[in-house]
Amino acid sequence: MSRKTRRWIFHFFLCLGIVYLKIGGLSSVVALGASIICNKIPGLAPRQRTICQSRPDAIIVIGEGVQMGINECQFQFRHGRWNCSALGERTVFGKELRVGSKEAAFTYAIIAAGVAHAVTAACTQGSLSGCGCDKEKQGFYNQEEGWKWGGCSADVHYGLGFSKVFVDAREIKQNARTLMNLHNNEVGRKVLEKGMRLECKCHGVSGSCTTKTCWTTLPKFRQLGYILKDKYNQAVHVEPVRASRNKRPTFLKIKKPHSYRKPMDTELVYIERSPNYCEADSLTGSMGTQGRLCNKTALQPNSCDLMCCGRGYNTHQYSRVWQCNCKFLWCCYVKCNTCSERTEVYTCK
Secondary structure (H helix, E strand, O other), X not given: OOHHHHHHHXXXXXXXXXXXXXXXXXXXXXXXXXXXXXXXXXXXXXXXXXXXXXXXXXXXXXXXXXXXXXXXXXXXXXXXXXXXXXXXXXXXXXXXXXOOOHHHHHHHHHHHHHHHHHHHHHHHHOOOOOOOEOOOOOOOEEOOOOEEEOOOOEOHHHHHHHHHXXXXXXXXXXXXHHHHHHHHHHHHHHHHHHOOEEEXXXXXXXXXXXXXXXXXXXOOHHHHHHHHHHHHHOOEEEEEXXXXXXXXXXXXXXXXXXXXXXXOOOOXXXXXXXXXXXXXXXXXXXXXOOOOEEEOOOOOOOEHHHHOOOOOEEEEEEEEEEEEEEEEEOOOEEEEEEEXXXXXXXXXX
16 A cells, blocks of 8 residues: 555545544543544554543645655655655654654655644644634734834744644653654754745725735745755764763763763754665664666766666666647647657666
């Protein structure tokens, strides 16, 4: 069964369950229905199942946000040895990448941002109960720039808060990896918060701007992907500092001798160096590069030398024939030439 089919079945039964909950008569029946549905969703941590049972209508939105993060990850790393292809294979929920690498740092940040983005968008569209537009600014006037708040501002603070409660609920045990995941989750949310845009509309006769109302809107998610990819390239290697009593890690510091500088809250952090991702390995989340397309002449990460890890590559030749240079002749038919093209495709051995 393909990933797309599994996702469709998951959404179908979840939607049925939510409709059932909304038309349920007795609160005990509704609670039982929510419990059954949430227990059937694979990959949820215990705290997340509790949230699911109290807010089953939000789980579809959360799942869409996680999937949005995975899709963006696959786009940003499409030319690399590691291309996020293993993410979301079994479930969109659940722990991803056991190695605390730079790739794991990006994954956690983009998924946390995706959940916050999806929840905020659903609130703005009125498709999620318990939230709506940001009412705090509405009606206030900006004296300096001469406009007032109006329209439907995206309530990003609600989305950020929901993401923090749900996504961070997985990190229960306090260890170095937990501190790393929580830090990177917050980086993803901060990138979203900082990326919020101001949109304005003029009002007046014949297009004049007698009055102007403004509101905040969500940034394009692709923009957040590019920002986090830059942060991935500059990710900081850290190590835990342990408490003297219980020996548990209490915070992360930059991994340098005689240094106790904490990483900035805008930096992605990792605790383990990345594997080379040349061979398939479920522990590292690597699918390997055998059979991957590569570029024979490029110097980028998708070059055959880098992508194929020195194993060499296979050359495949294809011929393509199509109708071209078509002209309409009087009267009344179309005359075309036949064009052909030979192409070569390279795949890693």
